[in-house]
Amino acid sequence: MKILVFADSHGDTGSVAQVMKRYYPDVAIHLGDGTDDLSVLGKGFPSTQFFYVTGNSNEPDNQGEPDRLITLEGVSIFLTHMDRFRFKKDIDTVSKAMELNAQIILCGDSHTPELFFSSGITFMNPGSISKEFGFRTFGIIAVIDGEYSCEVLFADLFLA
Numbered sequence: 001m002k003i004l005v006f007a008d009s010h011g012d013t014g015s016v017a018q019v020m021k022r023y024y025p026d027v028a029i030h031l032g033d034g035t036d037d038l039s040v041l042g043k044g045f046p047s048t049q050f051f052y053v054t055g056n057s058n059e060p061d062n063q064g065e066p067d068r069l070i071t072l073e074g075v076s077i078f079l080t081h082m083d084r085f086r087f088k089k090d091i092d093t094v095s096k097a098m099e100l101n102a103q104i105i106l107c108g109d110s111h112t113p114e115l116f117f118s119s120g121i122t123f124m125n126p127g128s129i130s131k132e133f134g135f136r137t138f139g140i141i142a143v144i145d146g147e148y149s150c151e152v153l154f155a156d157l158f159l160a
Contacts, residue, residue: 001073003027005139007081007108008055008128009034015129015136017041018159020048023140027051027072031108031126032081035064055081055108069100074146078102081109097121104141104150113137113152124150 004025009016016037020028028048030038032055042050054064067080078097097105104122111134113127127137136155141148 001026001143003029003072003141003143005029005031005106005124005126005141006038006129007031007033007126008111008130008133009037010128010130010132011037012130012132012136013037013040015131015155015159017044019129019138019155020045022158024048029077029079029106031055031079031106033108034130051079053079053081069102073143075104075141075143075148076100076102077104077106077141079106081107104148106139113139115139115150115152122148122150124152126152129155 002023002025004023006016010033020041025048028038028050030052032053035052035054038050038052051070053068054066069076069078078100102121107125110125111128114125116123124139126139129136129138137152138155140151140153
């Protein structure tokens with residue numbers, strides 16, 4: 001299973017669409033501040049399953065869940081927007097993920113990509129896919145038979 005992870009697109013549907021067309025993922029996740037950008041693209045990717053959480057800006061009526069746990073092919077993934085939890089520095093994020101038995105925590109908000117492993121949990125912030133914040137970055141998670149790998153990639157290496 002191929003999962004694309006976006007955050008902070010802030011209306012840049014063009015960059016999101018270009019990445020989606022390059023990878024045609026099984027799942028696309030958006031971590032807030034532009035979640036409606038995925039819904040705009042949904043019709044063009046009928047075989048892709050979409051998940052999102054709301055951010056702290058640029059959301060229509062800020063409706064939706066601020067965080068959620070999903071399980072994909074046996075891998076539990078906690079989705080949140082960083083304004084609710086202080087990603088690296090707040091033990092509450094790790095505690096909540098451990099309480100929910102999450103294997104991966106995905107956060108957004110800072111526009112800065114991060115990927116590290118701590119306390120038995122993989123943490124990923126895909127950065128921002130928006131042109132307005134400098135380098136455009138996104139995440140990829142590959143899941144095969146309950147095993148996973150995570151990467152953060154620079155979209156500017158292949159986007160115009």
